Amino acid sequence: MAQEDIFKKLVSHCKEYGYVFQSSEIYDGLGAVYDYGQYGVELKNNIKKYWWDSMVLLHENIVGIDSAIFMHPTIWKASGHVDAFNDPLIDNKDSKKRYRADVLIEEHMAKYEDKIEKEVEKARSRFGESFDEPLFRSTNPKILEAKEKYDALHTRFAAAMQNSDLNELRQIIIDSEIACPISGTRNWTEVRQFNLMFATEMGSTSEGALKVYLRPETAQGIFVNFLNVQKTGRMRLPFGIAQIGKAFRNEIVARQFIFRMREFEQMEMQFFVQPGTELDWFEHWKNLRMKWHQALGFGESNYRFHDHEKLAHYANAAADIEYRFPFGFKEVEGIHSRTDFDLKQHQEYSGKKMQFFDPERNESYVPYVIETSIGVDRMFLQVVSASYYEEDLTKEDGTPDSRVVLRLPAFLAPVKLAVLPLVKKDGLPEISRKIIDELKFDFNCQYDEKDSIGKRYRRQDAIGTPYCITVDYQTPEDQTVTIRYRDSMEQERIPVTRLRDIIADKVNLRELLRKL
Numbered sequence: 001m002a003q004e005d006i007f008k009k010l011v012s013h014c015k016e017y018g019y020v021f022q023s024s025e026i027y028d029g030l031g032a033v034y035d036y037g038q039y040g041v042e043l044k045n046n047i048k049k050y051w052w053d054s055m056v057l058l059h060e061n062i063v064g065i066d067s068a069i070f071m072h073p074t075i076w077k078a079s080g081h082v083d084a085f086n087d088p089l090i091d092n093k094d095s096k097k098r099y100r101a102d103v104l105i106e107e108h109m110a111k112y113e114d115k116i117e118k119e120v121e122k123a124r125s126r127f128g129e130s131f132d133e134p135l136f137r138s139t140n141p142k143i144l145e146a147k148e149k150y151d152a153l154h155t156r157f158a159a160a161m162q163n164s165d166l167n168e169l170r171q172i173i174i175d176s177e178i179a180c181p182i183s184g185t186r187n188w189t190e191v192r193q194f195n196l197m198f199a200t201e202m203g204s205t206s207e208g209a210l211k212v213y214l215r216p217e218t219a220q221g222i223f224v225n226f227l228n229v230q231k232t233g234r235m236r237l238p239f240g241i242a243q244i245g246k247a248f249r250n251e252i253v254a255r256q257f258i259f260r261m262r263e264f265e266q267m268e269m270q271f272f273v274q275p276g277t278e279l280d281w282f283e284h285w286k287n288l289r290m291k292w293h294q295a296l297g298f299g300e301s302n303y304r305f306h307d308h309e310k311l312a313h314y315a316n317a318a319a320d321i322e323y324r325f326p327f328g329f330k331e332v333e334g335i336h337s338r339t340d341f342d343l344k345q346h347q348e349y350s351g352k353k354m355q356f357f358d359p360e361r362n363e364s365y366v367p368y369v370i371e372t373s374i375g376v377d378r379m380f381l382q383v384v385s386a387s388y389y390e391e392d393l394t395k396e397d398g399t400p401d402s403r404v405v406l407r408l409p410a411f412l413a414p415v416k417l418a419v420l421p422l423v424k425k426d427g428l429p430e431i432s433r434k435i436i437d438e439l440k441f442d443f444n445c446q447y448d449e450k451d452s453i454g455k456r457y458r459r460q461d462a463i464g465t466p467y468c469i470t471v472d473y474q475t476p477e478d479q480t481v482t483i484r485y486r487d488s489m490e491q492e493r494i495p496v497t498r499l500r501d502i503i504a505d506k507v508n509l510r511e512l513l514r515k516l
């Protein structure tokens with residue numbers, strides 16, 4: 001099945017099983033805004049806990065805060081967001097659709113990459129074991145031609161972005177013959193800059209109202225609290241401040257479900273270091289963050305780093321961690337070496353010193369900062385994309401059967417175990433309820449007695465419950481139950497008294513954190 005079809009199914013699965021709903025659905029929705037349902041919120045909370053504990057629990061020099069969404073508007077002037085948090089946009093005059101000019105070009109470049117990968121895959125299946133991939137990549141004429149076109153376009157595009165040259169961006173779109181996906185025409189407007197911040201007013205009278213912004217990143221709440229935390233927590237460099245919270249961006253291109261939203265959540269950590277040590281810390285955090293992703297077991301080859309060629313004016317190094325989504329490799333997290341830019345700007349605009357007194361060096365200075373920044377929603381999409389499987393379970397005698405299963409890492413699963421009485425009578429529901437009453441303090445449990453046991457297993461597979469406990473007629477006799485494992489579908493008979501230990505061992509966050 002084509003990857004796009006799998007993605008469509010994944011999106012409907014998220015809706016059908018209470019993971020993600022379109023916001024304001026009964027009013028036909030609101031563009032790029034989503035609500036999380038009863039299972040979605042549990043998964044999201046578990047992702048946040050994995051991140052929070054990996055930062056705050058595992059590092060004695062990292063602490064957390066929760067700063068307000070509204071902040072003094074001068075903060076956004078100081079940070080550069082008022083003047084420079086822009087996307088280049090272009091409209092198609094026929095379809096009246098608006099696009100990000102840079103995204104149109106990037107998508108066009110990705111087509112060359114796809115072409116190269118398709119050629120490689122074709123050759124791999126043709127040559128089998130004897131396939132020499134490096135040789136093929138460096139000699140095949142079709143690949144060389146696609147690569148040459150890609151490189152030329154890439155050089156031109158990087159220069160245009162570096163120089164914020166809007167005319168050149170438009171010219172690249174024209175020269176590359178990029179057409180509007182809706183109208184199919186190349187009837188484009190000029191490229192214009194568009195600021196992504198949402199503004200509103202604070203105050204009771206229109207004359208006295210203050211124009212404030214919904215924060216477009218959580219990071220600035222950390223920067224402006226840097227000295228509060230440093231002093232009250234008696235922190236010494238290097239140290240970090242972590243925060244999870246909502247951010248808002250008026251995205252022009254809002255597509256691919258929860259990949260790009262107008263209201264989303266970030267998990268950000270700013271790590272304050274001595275000037276001159278920042279590039280070593282940058283490497284450290286790059287590697288640690290990659291380990292955090294890979295510990296989930298979704299396959300190392302599904303991740304890659306993408307080093308930024310165009311650095312933001314405040315950064316001296318930056319890299320993305322990309323995951324192979326069904327629609328290609330895309331950014332999930334950014335690691336940025338932000339120098340002393342933000343603290344210095346706030347020092348200048350607020351007139352307050354943002355310096356750390358270093359007792360070892362007996363001097364005060366503005367620290368440098370390494371930032372790790374990941375979107376909760378994008379991480380959510382990574383987790384569900386990696387976990388969604390459609391399995392053919394056709395029996396040996398040819399009877400067709402299949403299942404959809406979310407192979408979520410056990411710690412992340414919204415429901416850890418379902419307790420299912422084989423029948424709705426003869427005391428089996430009561431025994432099942434008793435088991436839940438014992439286990440509900442430790443795990444998110446679900447009781448289900450409706451439909452056949454096979455249907456109930458499928459329902460739990462679809463929401464990703466790792467363990468199903470079946471209470472049958474043997475249970476009242478010897479206090480044993482069957483435990484069914486979601487991924488292997490194997491079943492085992494075990495004493496009720498062992499349930500807590502068996503499940504606790506498998507759903508524990510500790511095992512995941514130990515891998516870091």
Ligand code: GAP
Nearest residue numbers: 217219259260261264332333334373374375378
């Ligand atoms: N403080 C740095 C910062 O905000 P960014 O690269 O703009 O950097 C960091 O954003 C992360 O936030 C991204 O890697 C992505 O996971 C998430 N993110 C950014 N914009 C988003 C959007 N519109 N919808 C969902 N997630 C988004």
